[in-house]
Amino acid sequence: xxxxxxxxxxxxxxxxxxxxxxxxxxxxxxxxxxxxxxxxxxxxxxxxxxxxxxxxxxxxxxxxxxxxxxxxxxxxxxxxxxxxxxxxxxxxxxxxxxxxxxxxxxxxxxxxxxxxxxxxxxxxxxxxxxxxxxxxxxxxxxxxxxxxxxxxxxxxxxxxxxxxxxxxxxxxxxxxxxxxxxxxxxxxxxxxxxxxxxxxxxxxxxxxxxxxxxxxxxxxxxxxxxxxxxxxxxxxxxxxxxxxxxxxxxxxxxxxxxxxxxxxxxxxxxxxxxxxxxxxxxxxxxxxxxxxxxxxxxxxxxxxxxxxxxxxxxxxxxxxxxxxxxxxxxxxxxxxxxxxxxxxxxxxxxxxxxxxxxxxxxxxxxxxxxxxxxxxxxxxxxxxxxxxxxxxxxxxxxxxxxxxxxxxxxxxxxxxxxxxxxxxxxxxxxxxxxxxxxxxxxxxxxxxxxxxxxxxxxxxxxxxxxxxxxxxxxxxxxxxxxxxxxxxxxxxxxxxxxxxxxxxxxxxxxxxxxxxxxxxxxxxxxxxxxxxxxxxxxxxxxxxxxxxxxxxxxxxxxxxxxxxxxxxxxxxxxxxxxxxxxxxxxxxxxxxxxxxxxxxxxxxxxxxxxxxxxxxxxxxxxxxxxxxxxxxxxxxxxxxxxxxxxxxxxxxxxxxxxxxxxxxxxxxxxxxxxxxxxxxxxxxxxxxxxxxxxxxxxxxxxxxxxxxxxxxxxxxxxxxxxxxxxxxxxxxxxxxxxxxxxxxxxxxxxxxxxxxxxxxxxxxxxxxxxxxxxxxxxxxxxxxx
Amino acid sequence: xxxxxxxxxxxxxxxxxxxxxxxxxxxxxxxxxxxxxxxxxxxxxxxxxxxxxxxxxxxxxxxxxxxxxxxxxxxxxxxxxxxxxxxxxxxxxxxxxxxxxxxxxxxxxxxxxxxxxxxxxxxxxxxxxxxxxxxxxxxxxxxxxxxxxxxxxxxxxxxxxxxxxxxxxxxx
Numbered sequence: 001x002x003x004x005x006x007x008x009x010x011x012x013x014x015x016x017x018x019x020x021x022x023x024x025x026x027x028x029x030x031x032x033x034x035x036x037x038x039x040x041x042x043x044x045x046x047x048x049x050x051x052x053x054x055x056x057x058x059x060x061x062x063x064x065x066x067x068x069x070x071x072x073x074x075x076x077x078x079x080x081x082x083x084x085x086x087x088x089x090x091x092x093x094x095x096x097x098x099x100x101x102x103x104x105x106x107x108x109x110x111x112x113x114x115x116x117x118x119x120x121x122x123x124x125x126x127x128x129x130x131x132x133x134x135x136x137x138x139x140x141x142x143x144x145x146x147x148x149x150x151x152x153x154x155x156x157x158x159x160x161x162x163x164x165x166x167x168x169x170x171x172x173x174x175x176x177x178x179x180x181x182x183x184x185x186x187x188x189x190x191x192x193x194x195x196x197x198x199x200x201x202x203x204x205x206x207x208x209x210x211x212x213x214x215x216x217x218x219x220x221x222x223x224x225x226x227x228x229x230x231x232x233x234x235x236x237x238x239x240x241x242x243x244x245x246x247x248x249x250x251x252x253x254x255x256x257x258x259x260x261x262x263x264x265x266x267x268x269x270x271x272x273x274x275x276x277x278x279x280x281x282x283x284x285x286x287x288x289x290x291x292x293x294x295x296x297x298x299x300x301x302x303x304x305x306x307x308x309x310x311x312x313x314x315x316x317x318x319x320x321x322x323x324x325x326x327x328x329x330x331x332x333x334x335x336x337x338x339x340x341x342x343x344x345x346x347x348x349x350x351x352x353x354x355x356x357x358x359x360x361x362x363x364x365x366x367x368x369x370x371x372x373x374x375x376x377x378x379x380x381x382x383x384x385x386x387x388x389x390x391x392x393x394x395x396x397x398x399x400x401x402x403x404x405x406x407x408x409x410x411x412x413x414x415x416x417x418x419x420x421x422x423x424x425x426x427x428x429x430x431x432x433x434x435x436x437x438x439x440x441x442x443x444x445x446x447x448x449x450x451x452x453x454x455x456x457x458x459x460x461x462x463x464x465x466x467x468x469x470x471x472x473x474x475x476x477x478x479x480x481x482x483x484x485x486x487x488x489x490x491x492x493x494x495x496x497x498x499x500x501x502x503x504x505x506x507x508x509x510x511x512x513x514x515x516x517x518x519x520x521x522x523x524x525x526x527x528x529x530x531x532x533x534x535x536x537x538x539x540x541x542x543x544x545x546x547x548x549x550x551x552x553x554x555x556x557x558x559x560x561x562x563x564x565x566x567x568x569x570x571x572x573x574x575x576x577x578x579x580x581x582x583x584x585x586x587x588x589x590x591x592x593x594x595x596x597x598x599x600x601x602x603x604x605x606x607x608x609x610x611x612x613x614x615x616x617x618x619x620x621x622x623x624x625x626x627x628x629x630x631x632x633x634x635x636x637x638x639x640x641x642x643x644x645x646x647x648x649x650x651x652x653x654x655x656x657x658x659x660x661x662x663x664x665x666x667x668x669x670x671x672x673x674x675x676x677x678x679x680x681x682x683x684x685x686x687x688x689x690x691x692x693x694x695x696x697x698x699x700x701x702x703x704x705x706x707x708x709x710x711x712x713x714x715x716x717x718x719x720x721x722x723x724x725x726x727x728x729x730x731x732x733x734x735x736x737x738x739x740x741x742x743x744x745x746x747x748x749x750x751x752x753x754x755x756x757x758x759x760x761x762x763x764x765x766x767x768x769x770x771x772x773x774x775x776x777x778x779x780x781x782x783x784x785x
Numbered sequence: 786x787x788x789x790x791x792x793x794x795x796x797x798x799x800x801x802x803x804x805x806x807x808x809x810x811x812x813x814x815x816x817x818x819x820x821x822x823x824x825x826x827x828x829x830x831x832x833x834x835x836x837x838x839x840x841x842x843x844x845x846x847x848x849x850x851x852x853x854x855x856x857x858x859x860x861x862x863x864x865x866x867x868x869x870x871x872x873x874x875x876x877x878x879x880x881x882x883x884x885x886x887x888x889x890x891x892x893x894x895x896x897x898x899x900x901x902x903x904x905x906x907x908x909x910x911x912x913x914x915x916x917x918x919x920x921x922x923x924x925x926x927x928x929x930x931x932x933x934x935x936x937x938x939x940x941x942x943x944x945x946x947x948x949x950x951x952x953x954x955x956x957x
Binding site for chain 2: 018019022024029032037193244246275277481659660664665666691695698704
């Protein structure tokens with residue numbers, strides 16, 4: 001259940017509206033990529049490497065090609081151009097050219113008239129592999145002296161960054177309490193319910209139309225052109241409905257290029273849909289992360305210094321890796337007022353599927369570490385951990401130690417809301433053994449201020465067209481992936497033009513029909529596409545007002561658009577219907593097109609040091625959460641009874657979808673906290689299915705109370721910031737801290753399994769038996785407030 | 786494998802298709818009958834995206850052989866209601882945020898319909914139990930529960946109205 005914000009005089013903004021595409025989803029009418037088919041369509045299947053690291057001596061495709069029904073077989077030689085989401089990381093090829101780098105790496109593909117024939121053809125491919133020594137543990141891999149995964153990446157280190165802000169040594173010297181811990185977070189996968197699917201259609205005039213399950217259709221467009229050696233103008237990428245992404249569709253996934261290569265080679269339409277196992281092998285999830293963290297606080301609870309060494313297991317390819325490890329550093333301390341930070345981040349290659357961006361990109365595992373150690377230090381200092389967070393708040397507007405510009409900061413209100421709603425005062429330190437309560441905070445970017453490919457072009461553009469039918473059509477490149485971005489833009493256009501939402505139609509994410517938007521990642525869409533849509537709608541409204549004002553004999557500034565009318569603000573006689581306004585404007589202007597763009601302001605783009613490009617955002621969201629748990633000390637079983645989550649989204653343009661995002665984030669954090677973990681054995685994923693990689697169902701999921709906090713950002717559209725990612729990171733440490741409150745042990749490794757809890761309880765018992773017993777349950781004596 | 790003619794009764798319509806005996810019901814629906822509303826989300830019957838009603842019971846069509854269900858009443862998401870005559874369950878998922886990306890939604894609605902048909906007044910525990918065979922990665926389930934409650938109240942309002950002989954009121 002939720003706490004809904006007020007609408008504050010808006011007609012449409014702030015209302016809990018059903019999503020614009022909801023009816024097409026609940027009737028089964030809406031089409032996802034795998035729902036599409038065209039006459040003569042071939043089915044593509046990919047051959048994956050059975051070895052984690054192997055040179056490919058040769059591939060014999062002759063028997064597969066001879067099979068009746070096989071229309072194309074493609075190997076590395078057919079598309080050798082390297083690609084990757086980052087300009088500094090073009091290390092992938094659609095099919096391995098020299099060697100395979102993980103179990104599941106893409107070696108070849110076939111297109112055939114049926115799926116059965118395609119699978120048979122895969123069995124007929126003969127690959128001669130020469131096995132190579134492989135690297136699976138990131139801390140071992142970075143010591144490698146030979147057999148590097150990419151020859152040009154010495155010691156398998158993809159990238160390392162070393163940042164110092166302020167004077168950490170002096171900060172630690174001034175600290176009264178210092179804690180130093182090692183934290184470990186296992187690898188998790190997005191597990192979006194829709195497995196990836198791509199339909200590539202070879203068209204007349206050597207053109208290619210690609211329908212794909214992507215969060216980044218415009219990057220896909222560019223990459224297909226590079227790999228298939230075709231001009232971008234010959235390629236059209238269309239994003240159909242997407243069965244969610246969470247980052248798993250936010251870079252180029254091998255099947256997308258494979259389908260294009262096969263379509264080009266066969267001159268036919270080719271569809272490839274991943275099995276769930278292939279989704280896990282394509283991966284791009286959150287990496288195994290090892291955090292060595294040292295934090296010092298003063299007796300008064302002020303954070304004096306932070307030092308972190310972060311090692312991330314990136315898998316076999318670069319992907320978003322350098323960005324992930326930079327986010328880990330950039331957002332480590334910037335949530336609080338901390339002057340002294342040292343950060344050493346290492347992105348390491350291993351012979352496993354490539355990691356990438358996943359909800360809360362780069363921030364989640366370091367937040368787990370940081371919020372856990374802050375809890376530990378609070379108890380050491382005899383302070384209430386919630387109060388310690390209150391004592392380290394920023395004062396916005398401000399610039400953080402690492403040059404991030406903070407324009408709005410709802411964290412204080414988030415903390416107070418969860419303090420009240422959870423009855424923190426009544427519960428903290430007062431619950432019986434086995435019951436616990438924990439608090440944690442998190443924050444996230446509302447889009448990256450610096451684009452992946454540096455340029456001075458806008459990050460997003462929106463056109464709005466009105467013609468004689470008086471329908472308003474929004475043309476946006478923004479990718480609706482289930483988060484409600486289409487609805488958000490419809491609401492903005494309707495609010496500005498003063499019309500009902502039913503009048504607005506939206507054409508989204510089609511490289512032929514819509515202008516460019518960089519994609520649905522880094523929680524950028526509400527802020528950036530929202531602002532572009534706002535600008536386009538204002539441009540359109542200005543055109544309508546100019547024409548209507550002339551007709552009515554008043555000034556455009558006298559006019560308002562509301563309730564499907566354009567009216568004089570004080571003279572009710574001067575008023576026309578929206579249809580009349582459109583006719584007047586078409587006679588006056590001839591054509592009606594509103595244009596809007598958005599690019600983050602220069603002041604938001606961050607510092608000048610190496611790696612400073614990642615972290616800066618035009619605005620940051622903030623979250624505070626309190627988790628309540630029950631731990632059975634006999635079995636180690638952990639149950640999360642409730643999570644109260646307050647999120648500062650600036651302004652909830654649509655409270656229904658904002659709450660859905662907060663609750664979905666908490667849910668995903670809960671999954672990582674308790675049960676999700678990719679299990680590896682010699683580079684082989686042992687649980688590549690939803691049966692064994694258990695995402696939480698209705699039986700496990702905790703009760704979630706979402707609270708919207710509105711700090712109204714000065715630059716966000718109607719004050720809005722991100723809502724889709726920031727809440728996730730707080731959930732994990734809130735639960736970990738609640739476990740400590742319940743049974744007095746700290747679990748510094750996620751997922752927090754019953755085995756780990758039992759092991760910690762036994763270790764504690766053993767320590768108690770052999771030494772003087774400390775107080776058996778640490779609850780803070782000096783509770784403030 | 787040789788194909789045979791199979792007669793299926795889907796969403797109240799008799800359909801005739803030529804399929805191999807090992808054709809899965811999900812593939813028959815999606816590929817032979819063009820009913821793509823039922824989805825495939827996993828390889829091992831763990832996600833519930835493909836659930837359909839067979840004689841009112843929710844079943845996973847990804848592990849059902851199509852030829853085994855002749856003479857059964859099969860209901861897919863397309864049979865719950867169309868855009869102009871949404872079932873209360875569909876209306877609930879649309880209005881209350883139960884459908885975010887929408888991919889798991891057909892399966893959830895099928896499970897919800899089956900629940901409310903056999904138990905018009907489920908407790909929260911019964912709702913969780915009835916939906917425990919379906920996975921959703923978007924919502925955190927809270928708005929799915931709200932959707933179920935909306936459907937439940939709408940159905941109550943409809944039956945109350947039917948009992949008193951007046952048209953069903955709109956819930957919100």
